[in-house]
Amino acid sequence: MAEDETQISPPESLLRLIENLARFHREHEEYYSQAPLRQAGDLQARSRALKALADRWSVIDVNEQPSTIAFAGTEDLNAPGLTAESGILFMEGEGEPAEVQRLRREVALLADDLEQTGVWLTGAMARAWEMAGGLAAYPALADLLGERHRIIANDWQSAGLQVLVARLLRRALDLLARVDFAPAALRADLGGVRTAPSYLYAASELLDRAADLMTESATLVHDNERRWRVFRARVRALQST
Template sequence: MSAGPAGPDALLEAALNLSRFHREHERFYAASPLETAVRLQRHARALLALADRCPTAEPSMHPAPSPYAGAEDLNSEAATALDGVLFLEGEGRPIELTAMIAELKADAEGFAGGGDWLATAMQASWNVAATLLEVDGLADVMGERHRIIANDWLAAHLQSLIATVLGRAADMLDRVDFTPAGLRADLGGARVAPQRLYSAAEVVSRAADLCCESAQLVHDNERRWRVTHTRIEQVVSALRADTGPPGPTGTGDTPGHD
């Protein structure tokens, strides 16, 4: 049996290592995107609450004199409860909205990097898996191993898409003048701001859905990793048992596999 230049022993040891450490790694990524999805959905609901407030809001002609007074015509109690968004008479854009936009951009950058890395890793894994087709003892788990790679590869594409979607949501929000004066001017005119908020909320919400899909794909690998790891472990154990005791040079007397 020939398994490539590295030899069957090294390839199987590497496969055993991957099935151990990457399985644990994926347990994290089966949960982490769900946590991100919850956070994104909270942002989306806060944006919707602000947008829902606008159609009935009338811009105040006599704002409260205190710079720390809440803007009666702009604030939404739901948005304040969800994300802490509070418009103050003497302030500019609420710091919570500034933080949200920065967070969306940071998430976009993170997902883009993760997606690129994972896609490259899956291409390499696909190539290595081809060499394992030569190992008869792994024949029954090759479907599982390739399904893992396919799931992760699709998750990589989803991460790249999530990055694109979140970047666009941040762009949408950057086009809204969130200062009290800016919002009041919009409310007294074309009322474009709420339409931008509705659109941004929809895009953020879709990114949250994609995060859930990514997590589902990775979670689907749990049993497949377990089955694959067990079989590789059995094959490696059998190979080690066939290996004689160390020779005079300290290396194992390994019978030929060609």
């Protein structure tokens, strides 16, 4: 009889391990089902700022006689309402606005964080996939194997999205690096070939797509919440018997 029970239900040590994973990984994923949504919102705000500047720079006639007063706001380069929303302010006699520099730093930092997390999660899910296959030896968990593998598949797909988002963000930064945001250089471009708006539009579109994929990542992780609850409930029931 003891041998039959061993074949049906996992040993107590394995049940404790599974219960631990189900409890803490569920809590971990609760965070990662929300954080990407906030990050996506931040990316969309940055994208709107770039589009506002591109809209403005696509149609304005540059001021050929800019103000000689240092730190005065540039009448031609600043997009209406954008300074109040984003803090981006182009000033006479200055270089690239500090807010644009900060935007680029924050996007670069997010790209680094997402790539690091995505690479780690990809490796973790490869290991989890192998471990989950071993659970097939226990008939008491057979009806939950679909749930467990779906959790892993969702997380694996989320990991891939995070790595892709990092690539999109870095390419957006590459495009922004093509623009000299100093007022004098911008006026020279806008008075001639006018390429700055095109680069800003392209960068903003990449940020938009990155935000969309981050939302998808959060949705995938959120789909696991009920599956973790079901899995943990079965494990606890087996432990009690």
